Amino acid sequence: KNQVEQSPQSLIILEGKNCTLQCNYTVSPFSNLRWYKQDTGRGPVSLTIMTFSENTKSNGRYTATLDADTKQSSLHITASQLSDSASYICVVSAALTSGTYKYIFGTGTRLKVLA
Amino acid sequence: KAGVTQTPRYLIKTRGQQVTLSCSPISGHRSVSWYQQTPGQGLQFLFEYFSETQRNKGNFPGRFSGRQFSNSRSEMNVSTLELGDSALYLCASTPVGGYEQYFGPGTRLTVT
Numbered sequence: 352k353n354q355v356e357q358s359p360q361s362l363i364i365l366e367g368k369n370c371t372l373q374c375n376y377t378v379s380p381f382s383n384l385r386w387y388k389q390d391t392g393r394g395p396v397s398l399t400i401m402t403f404s405e406n407t408k409s410n411g412r413y414t415a416t417l418d419a420d421t422k423q424s425s426l427h428i429t430a431s432q433l434s435d436s437a438s439y440i441c442v443v444s445a446a447l448t449s450g451t452y453k454y455i456f457g458t459g460t461r462l463k464v465l466a
Numbered sequence: 467k468a469g470v471t472q473t474p475r476y477l478i479k480t481r482g483q484q485v486t487l488s489c490s491p492i493s494g495h496r497s498v499s500w501y502q503q504t505p506g507q508g509l510q511f512l513f514e515y516f517s518e519t520q521r522n523k524g525n526f527p528g529r530f531s532g533r534q535f536s537n538s539r540s541e542m543n544v545s546t547l548e549l550g551d552s553a554l555y556l557c558a559s560t561p562v563g564g565y566e567q568y569f570g571p572g573t574r575l576t577v578t
Contacts, residue, residue: 385566387569392554393571394470394556394569394571394572395556395569396569397566397568400565400566440508440509451514453522454499457508458507458508459508
């Protein structure tokens with residue numbers, strides 16, 4: 352069964368601290384993995400996207416890693432800011448024989464950064 | 467380029483009514499997907515349209531339907547609304563040949 356699990360469910364950190372969010376998946380056939388940031392009441396915004404051959408990808412203070420062997424990904428946030436308070440969603444795409452994609456969403460990690 | 471737009475942004479309906487939501491994709495994008503997001507379930511896939519044809523469908527009852535027009539704009543319709551249909555409805559567009567999804571701001575539907 353295609354599944355994406357994220358941990359922790361929620362996280363509270365102090366401004367300026369680093370944190371790491373986890374994503375484990377069982378999706379086949381794997382096409383790519385994306386991390387989204389979603390502010391409350393808004394649509395998700397893409398942070399990074401990684402294919403099978405990519406191990407690390409950065410976007411400013413956000414760094415995503417992918418281990419395709421263990422089917423794990425992490426999102427590391429460096430020097431957190433108040434504006435990082437949001438939900439972070441891991442999405443894994445499976446390539447279908449029809450040439451389209453199936454998207455499997457994790458339930459997200461809710462991050463709160465305190466001053 | 468303008469992003470994905472959704473209208474209306476907020477909607478309040480009564481149980482039993484029906485509702486139509488609209489999504490305009492990024493110019494040049496021909497694929498539009500719809501999602502329902504609730505606090506307990508996260509994002510759930512409703513359906514995907516490409517060139518006016520539905521090519522993927524999630525596990526939602528027949529009360530949920532959609533269509534896509536020749537200009538790639540898409541509408542989603544929910545008939546006989548239930549309290550459990552209260553959610554944020556998101557649409558996302560994808561460029562031809564690509565796999566990156568670009569989400570709109572969503573429509574917040576409240577059913578009373």
